[in-house]
Amino acid sequence: MNLDYETPLFFRVMEYAADAGESDREWPAVGDAAAGEVIDMVSGNPDWGPPEALREGLREYADLGADAFQYPPSEGLLELREEIAARRNVDTEQVVVTNGAGEANYLAMAAALEVADGDEVILTDPVYPYYPGKTNMLGADATFVPTEDDGRLDPAAVRERASEETALIVVNTPNNPTGAVYDEATVRELVAVAEDHEATLLCDEVYDHFDFSGRFESALTIDSDHRIVTNAFSKSMAITGLRVGYAVFPPGIVDRAKSRHMLVNVAGSRPAQYAVLKALRETPPEYYARNRETMAERVDTFTDALDEAGAEYTRPDGAFYVMARFDGFPGTLDNVFQLIDEAGVAGMPGEAFGTAREDWIRFALVTPQVEAAAARLAEYF
Amino acid sequence: MNLDYETPLFFRVMEYAADAGESDREWPAVGDAAAGEVIDMVSGNPDWGPPEALREGLREYADLGADAFQYPPSEGLLELREEIAARRNVDTEQVVVTNGAGEANYLAMAAALEVADGDEVILTDPVYPYYPGKTNMLGADATFVPTEDDGRLDPAAVRERASEETALIVVNTPNNPTGAVYDEATVRELVAVAEDHEATLLCDEVYDHFDFSGRFESALTIDSDHRIVTNAFSKSMAITGLRVGYAVFPPGIVDRAKSRHMLVNVAGSRPAQYAVLKALRETPPEYYARNRETMAERVDTFTDALDEAGAEYTRPDGAFYVMARFDGFPGTLDNVFQLIDEAGVAGMPGEAFGTAREDWIRFALVTPQVEAAAARLAEYF
Numbered sequence: 001m002n003l004d005y006e007t008p009l010f011f012r013v014m015e016y017a018a019d020a021g022e023s024d025r026e027w028p029a030v031g032d033a034a035a036g037e038v039i040d041m042v043s044g045n046p047d048w049g050p051p052e053a054l055r056e057g058l059r060e061y062a063d064l065g066a067d068a069f070q071y072p073p074s075e076g077l078l079e080l081r082e083e084i085a086a087r088r089n090v091d092t093e094q095v096v097v098t099n100g101a102g103e104a105n106y107l108a109m110a111a112a113l114e115v116a117d118g119d120e121v122i123l124t125d126p127v128y129p130y131y132p133g134k135t136n137m138l139g140a141d142a143t144f145v146p147t148e149d150d151g152r153l154d155p156a157a158v159r160e161r162a163s164e165e166t167a168l169i170v171v172n173t174p175n176n177p178t179g180a181v182y183d184e185a186t187v188r189e190l191v192a193v194a195e196d197h198e199a200t201l202l203c204d205e206v207y208d209h210f211d212f213s214g215r216f217e218s219a220l221t222i223d224s225d226h227r228i229v230t231n232a233f234s235k236s237m238a239i240t241g242l243r244v245g246y247a248v249f250p251p252g253i254v255d256r257a258k259s260r261h262m263l264v265n266v267a268g269s270r271p272a273q274y275a276v277l278k279a280l281r282e283t284p285p286e287y288y289a290r291n292r293e294t295m296a297e298r299v300d301t302f303t304d305a306l307d308e309a310g311a312e313y314t315r316p317d318g319a320f321y322v323m324a325r326f327d328g329f330p331g332t333l334d335n336v337f338q339l340i341d342e343a344g345v346a347g348m349p350g351e352a353f354g355t356a357r358e359d360w361i362r363f364a365l366v367t368p369q370v371e372a373a374a375a376r377l378a379e380y381f
Numbered sequence: 382m383n384l385d386y387e388t389p390l391f392f393r394v395m396e397y398a399a400d401a402g403e404s405d406r407e408w409p410a411v412g413d414a415a416a417g418e419v420i421d422m423v424s425g426n427p428d429w430g431p432p433e434a435l436r437e438g439l440r441e442y443a444d445l446g447a448d449a450f451q452y453p454p455s456e457g458l459l460e461l462r463e464e465i466a467a468r469r470n471v472d473t474e475q476v477v478v479t480n481g482a483g484e485a486n487y488l489a490m491a492a493a494l495e496v497a498d499g500d501e502v503i504l505t506d507p508v509y510p511y512y513p514g515k516t517n518m519l520g521a522d523a524t525f526v527p528t529e530d531d532g533r534l535d536p537a538a539v540r541e542r543a544s545e546e547t548a549l550i551v552v553n554t555p556n557n558p559t560g561a562v563y564d565e566a567t568v569r570e571l572v573a574v575a576e577d578h579e580a581t582l583l584c585d586e587v588y589d590h591f592d593f594s595g596r597f598e599s600a601l602t603i604d605s606d607h608r609i610v611t612n613a614f615s616k617s618m619a620i621t622g623l624r625v626g627y628a629v630f631p632p633g634i635v636d637r638a639k640s641r642h643m644l645v646n647v648a649g650s651r652p653a654q655y656a657v658l659k660a661l662r663e664t665p666p667e668y669y670a671r672n673r674e675t676m677a678e679r680v681d682t683f684t685d686a687l688d689e690a691g692a693e694y695t696r697p698d699g700a701f702y703v704m705a706r707f708d709g710f711p712g713t714l715d716n717v718f719q720l721i722d723e724a725g726v727a728g729m730p731g732e733a734f735g736t737a738r739e740d741w742i743r744f745a746l747v748t749p750q751v752e753a754a755a756a757r758l759a760e761y762f
Contacts, residue, residue: 049447058443058652066430070621099480102647130644137644240452241651263511263518266483269650270622271439 009333009352013042016337017346027344028379033372039345041363041373044176044320046238048291053282054237057275072270074262076246080277087280088220088229090248096257097246099268101206101232102130104247107257108228109134109168112200115253116167123170124153126177126323126353128204131170140167146356150314151178151323155189159196166199174207174216177323177353177362179316184217191219194226201227206245209236209288212296213317225250233276235320236288242272295320298365305374309381323350323360326381331361343380345373390714390733394423397718398727408725409760414753420726422744422754425557425701427619429672434663435618438656453651455643457627461658468661469601469610471629477638478627480649482587482613483511485628488638489609490515490549493581496634497548504551505534507558507704507734509585512551521548527737531695532559532704536570540577547580555588555597558704558734558743560697565598572600575607582608587626590617590669593677594698606631614657616701617669623653676701679746686755690762704731704741707762712742724761726754 021038029035061068075081076097085092098104109131113119121135125144135142145157158169169190173182182190187203194201203219208231219227232245249257299316306313306324313324329335331350339361340346350360363373402419410416442449456462457478466473479485494500502516506525516523526538539550550571554563563571568584575582584600589612600608613626630638680697687694687705694705710716712731720742721727731741744754 043451045448045451047447050450055443058439062436062439062443066428066619067426069431069619069623070424070426072622099646099650100648103645106645130647133644137641238447239450241450241648243646243648243650260518263514264484264487264645265480265624266511267481267622267624269480269624269653271652271656272650275652 010042010348012333013336013346013348014040017042017340020340020344025341025344028376030372030375031369033369037344038340039369039373039376040367041365042346042348043366044235044364045240045366046235046291047366047368048238048294050238051279051283051287054239054275054279057278058271060278061271061274069270072267072273074267075258076268077270077273077277080273080280083277083280084246088248090220091251094248094251094254095246096249096254096261097244097268097273098261099245099265100234100240100243101204101230101245103261103265104230104232104245105130105202105204106134107260108202108230108247108249109170110138110260111249111253111257112168112202112228113138113140114256116199118163118165118167118199120163120165121168121170122158122161122166125356126350128172128176129352144354147178147180151175151180153180153182153186155186155193158190159193162193162197162199164197166197168200168202169194170202170204172204172206174211174316174318176207176319177321177348177357179314179319179321179323181211181213181216181317183215184221187217187219188222191222191224191227195224199226202230203227204230206230206232206235207319210292210295210320211318212292212299216318220248225252233280237276237279237283238291239276242276243269244272244276295365298370301371302363302365302374305378308378311381320364320366322363322365323357324363325360329381330359331357336361339380343376345376391423391729393714394717394727394729395421398423398721401721401725406722406725409757411753411756412750414725414750418725419721420750420754420757421748422746423727423729424747425616425745426621426747427616427672428747428749429619429675431619432660432664432668435620435656435660438659439652441659442652442655450651453648453654455648456639457649458651458654458658461654461661464658464661465627469629471601472632475629475632475635476627477630477635477642478625478649478654479642480626480646481615481621481624482585482611482626484642484646485611485613485626486511486583486585487515488641489583489611489628489630490551491519491641492630492634492638493549493583493609494519494521495637497580499544499546499548499580501544501546502549502551503539503542503547506737507731509553509557510733525735528559528561532556532561534561534563534567536567536574539571540574543574543578543580545578547578549581549583550575551583551585553585553587555592555699557588557700558702558729558738560695560700560702560704562592562594562597562698564596565602568598568600569603572603572605572608576605580607583611584608585611587611587613587616588700591673591676591701592699593673593680597699601629606633614661618657618660618664619672620657623657624650625653625657676746679751682752683744683746683755686759689759692762701745701747703744703746704738705744706741710762711740712738717742720761724757726757
């Protein structure tokens with residue numbers, strides 16, 4: 001098994017940043033960032049907290065009878081699946097509630113590979129590292145299509161790469177790490193490529209609530225037996241630790257995915273599903289709008305500072321991240337460590353996301369200290 | 382993929398029982414079982430409710446800050462792993478917290494198969510149906526060793542069956558469905574068989590708190606690089622729906638299991654882990670003792686009625702189940718349906734557990750209506 005997935009590198013950077021934070025080193029104190037504090041722009045964990053109804057759901061659950069603490073249906077609480085199906089305009093039978101988007105992607109990739117003749121998985125470069133990790137675990141072969149410089153994916157490049165060996169195409173929109181949001185024409189053509197090769201398009205839309213461009217188009221709007229959409233409440237409700245996600249499968253392969261889900265996990269955790277159901281029903285649109293606006297403002301603040309620092313970057317259309325390249329300072333792990341030591345800002349080295357962006361550094365904007373980080377970077381470069 | 386695992390059959394029986402309960406049929410009203418009510422002895426869901434500290438843990442969690450709602454460490458909350466490691470006298474690094482025993486068994490089987498030369502999995506007959514289901518999903522070959530008539534497993538029979546093809550031996554003690562508890566000599570010899578064939582013994586001990594015999598011996602007491610022990614809090618804390626389990630791996634394969642866990646699930650659900658940690662620390666021994674005693678009393682009540690009904694059965698030494706055989710009434714699905722219709726008692730057909738007990742019916746004693754069920758069965762036969 002290939003162990004080359006995100007977290008080990010992620011943990012190494014986090015550990016290094018923690019150690020630096022505990023040293024007697026100091027960096028410019030700006031805003032609420034103290035002089036001795038490293039600003040964490042490594043992880044994609046939302047910092048704004050879950051909706052109140054989510055907390056209330058956990059409290060309600062704690063007082064339920066003995067039965068409510070037993071197995072939920074394997075494919076998820078029926079009311080949660082119905083609520084998801086109604087919102088996404090799909091049949092409840094197509095929805096499997098999973099242990100986060102992580103399991104949703106695993107089930108989707110496994111099911112698509114099982115029904116395909118070939119065993120090639122087309123991924124993008126840069127890529128979210130779990131996709132090649134899962135590809136390797138499932139015994140399939142990854143092939144990479146480079147994105148455009150601004151992170152957009154040209155579906156013609158995917159069509160050119162696709163062959164009779166192609167079982168699966170995996171994309172993520174809004175995209176981690178590039179911030180690209182695929183428009184409707186792109187998504188439609190990606191589905192068509194999958195159809196034309198008897199393959200499956202897997203579209204991971206976990207950042208769908210964080211589209212700043214207004215151009216985001218869910219693959220669910222394109223009806224096809226050759227596309228699977230995955231999602232989760234991890235980012236939209238700021239609950240990456242609750243592990244509630246879902247996948248929407250074509251009717252022909254949903255039973256296969258349910259089987260694997262049952263054999264791997266039996267079911268997901270019930271209090272988490274119960275609380276998400278309540279939050280889904282009761283959280284006002286303002287909660288989601290406010291967090292999206294906060295993120296858009298942070299993008300402004302941070303990219304202004306990158307301009308000041310003379311860095312190259314692409315302004316994200318969605319998701320949580322900005323990738324930047326500093327002249328003469330490629331985004332190696334060593335330089336990421338140096339940036340922690342000398343500027344007090346921790347990012348992720350671009351090499352974690354494939355070869356196309358190995359000179360870049362990814363900064364996650366899920367911290368209230370974006371302004372302070374921007375000031376430190378502008379001063380350092 | 383083979384879809385022949387427990388739940389579909391389980392659901393069919395549950396559905397049939399629910400339909401019968403909604404009909405205008407009536408059976409003897411006994412104790413708290415109303416005349417129109419089918420007594421559910423199908424599922425293994427504890428009926429006595431979680432410890433109070435578990436509920437309190439969920440309430441506490443609901444009030445924590447935004448950070449506490451984000452990813453726990455992939456391998457589980459460190460304090461939970463430490464608490465488990467201290468209780469089981471193993472190194473914290475060997476412990477992976479999983480999404481219930483279901484995921485623990487999946488990770489264990491996958492890791493053991495990856496490091497083995499052969500791809501044969503030795504299972505018992507009767508068998509807990511998830512084991513052959515997982516074996517098939519992992520592309521390995523199951524071979525079955527029949528247990529003794531009373532459910533005991535003769536390790537000599539396992540040794541006779543083992544070969545250079547053997548990668549894994551999977552056992553469950555206390556046993557579902559037979560109620561057998563393997564003594565120390567049996568467990569020791571099973572580990573030796575695994576060692577002698579460069580294979581792994583997987584010992585699923587999820588019912589370890591329900592040993593009525595005093596003879597239960599955990600495989601953890603036998604130090605070996607060739608055994609994995611899985612467990613969960615599902616039965617001991619009456620929380621099958623929270624999905625918190627764990628596996629204890631030999632140092633040589635624990636990283637492999639952590640990788641797969643990360644690639645499949647990223648992490649388990651954090652509120653569930655938090656609540657289990659609190660319950661593990663604060664629940665008095667009386668909680669566990671009381672539930673074990675309740676179960677032992679139900680065994681007495683139920684087997685007395687089986688004596689009266691002239692049924693053949695093995696008195697369980699542990700776990701939640703009694704298997705019984707009624708003269709001229711083999712435990713087929715049709716007869717299980719007939720028993721629901723005519724006696725108002727729902728059990729599981731023996732054919733769900735392999736071939737050795739297809740004439741038998743499994744009754745789960747996790748209902749306060751065991752006495753009423755016993756009376757109905759004694760009257761019916």
